[in-house]
Amino acid sequence: MTKTFARFSTLFDWLAWYIGASLLPGGSVPQCMRFVIIGAGRVGLRTARVLREEGHEVSVIERDEAMIRRARNQEFTVVEGDGSREDVLEEAGIADADALGALTGDLNVNFTACMIANHYGCRTIMRIDEAYREGIYRKYADEVDEVIYPERLGAIGAKNALLGGTIRAIADIAPHLQVVELTITNGAPVNGYTISELQLPANATVLAFGKRDQDLGLPDEDLSLEDGDRLVVLADYGVLSEVRQLLVGESEAQAAANTGSDATSGTGGVN
Amino acid sequence: MVTAFIMVKANTGEADRLRDSIESIDGVQSAHIVAGDVDIIAKASVETPAAVKEIAATQIQGIDGIEDTQTYIAMD
Numbered sequence: 001m002t003k004t005f006a007r008f009s010t011l012f013d014w015l016a017w018y019i020g021a022s023l024l025p026g027g028s029v030p031q032c033m034r035f036v037i038i039g040a041g042r043v044g045l046r047t048a049r050v051l052r053e054e055g056h057e058v059s060v061i062e063r064d065e066a067m068i069r070r071a072r073n074q075e076f077t078v079v080e081g082d083g084s085r086e087d088v089l090e091e092a093g094i095a096d097a098d099a100l101g102a103l104t105g106d107l108n109v110n111f112t113a114c115m116i117a118n119h120y121g122c123r124t125i126m127r128i129d130e131a132y133r134e135g136i137y138r139k140y141a142d143e144v145d146e147v148i149y150p151e152r153l154g155a156i157g158a159k160n161a162l163l164g165g166t167i168r169a170i171a172d173i174a175p176h177l178q179v180v181e182l183t184i185t186n187g188a189p190v191n192g193y194t195i196s197e198l199q200l201p202a203n204a205t206v207l208a209f210g211k212r213d214q215d216l217g218l219p220d221e222d223l224s225l226e227d228g229d230r231l232v233v234l235a236d237y238g239v240l241s242e243v244r245q246l247l248v249g250e251s252e253a254q255a256a257a258n259t260g261s262d263a264t265s266g267t268g269g270v271n
Numbered sequence: 272m273v274t275a276f277i278m279v280k281a282n283t284g285e286a287d288r289l290r291d292s293i294e295s296i297d298g299v300q301s302a303h304i305v306a307g308d309v310d311i312i313a314k315a316s317v318e319t320p321a322a323v324k325e326i327a328a329t330q331i332q333g334i335d336g337i338e339d340t341q342t343y344i345a346m347d
Contacts, residue, residue: 002299106308107305107306107307107308108306108308111307113305132281132282132283132284133284133310134284135284135286136284136286136304136310137306139286140286140306141306
């Protein structure tokens with residue numbers, strides 16, 4: 001599971017997959033890893049499911065009885081209790097875990113759990129509850145490896161769905177860097193070019209390419225760009241609308257509207 | 272002397288600016304950015320309860336980017 005290539009039937013599946021991907025370390029991922037997820041709500045349980053489907057071991061911590069029942073009905077290993085307590089985390093196997101997903105709606109619980117898990121050498125993912133806090137926790141929360149704001153991720157997915165297919169935001173890499181998947185159209189200025197002939201702006205680079213109806217792969221310089229082919233591009237926000245114009249053939253106004261205010265968002269998100 | 276702890280909820284990511292503004296208020300001894308459902312906790316030490324109110328309700332709440340404050344007076 002890398003953060004770039006996958007297909008989803010619903011927005012929520014994509015969100016769970018994205019959070020699951022955040023829990024995994026960069027580079028090659030071992031066959032079976034151990035994860036502890038705190039919070040068996042919609043976000044936590046879906047994330048647990050995605051990880052389990054990929055063959056990883058997951059245990060879930062939850063304190064609400066109805067939520068515990070629901071998780072157990074889906075055959076998850078559930079530890080009952082407060083995820084900010086060390087003994088509860090230990091019971092859930094934090095000592096042997098590779099990563100912790102602190103995905104409750106309670107920031108105090110999430111942060112405390114990340115501190116404890118960090119002490120045990122786990123990778124830590126913390127869910128936050130308000131957009132403005134993303135930057136604060138990225139800067140100050142040394143114990144937290146990645147900050148997740150599900151509402152913003154959901155909005156990226158919803159925006160992509162509304163835009164209708166030719167452009168798909170995949171991930172924010174840094175405050176000004178984004179990975180997007182674009183589908184070449186007949187009207188695109190580069191339609192018919194080969195990949196080696198393609199000249200993107202300086203702050204953009206092609207990561208992967210896939211012919212229509214084929215899987216994405218590393219870009220082969222000799223392949224031609226045609227209607228329906230897909231390119232995955234890493235680009236700075238400043239050149240994103242230019243990239244879109246080149247590859248999708250949007251008018252300048254359309255492209256600006258599709259990137260527009262995102263570029264000025266202080267949290268680095270596609271809102 | 273009155274010692275008070277003021278919990279500050281922000282509505283902006285500019286936590287540094289808020290902390291620095293709060294720390295520069297007369298009577299505020301320290302301010303820290305914290306994890307949890309508030310963003311900054313400040314400690315004030317002043318002569319009267321009225322001065323605590325002046326710091327929390329007027330000065331801190333007057334800073335752009337502050338959503339809300341909650342004040343606790345020390346009893347010891």
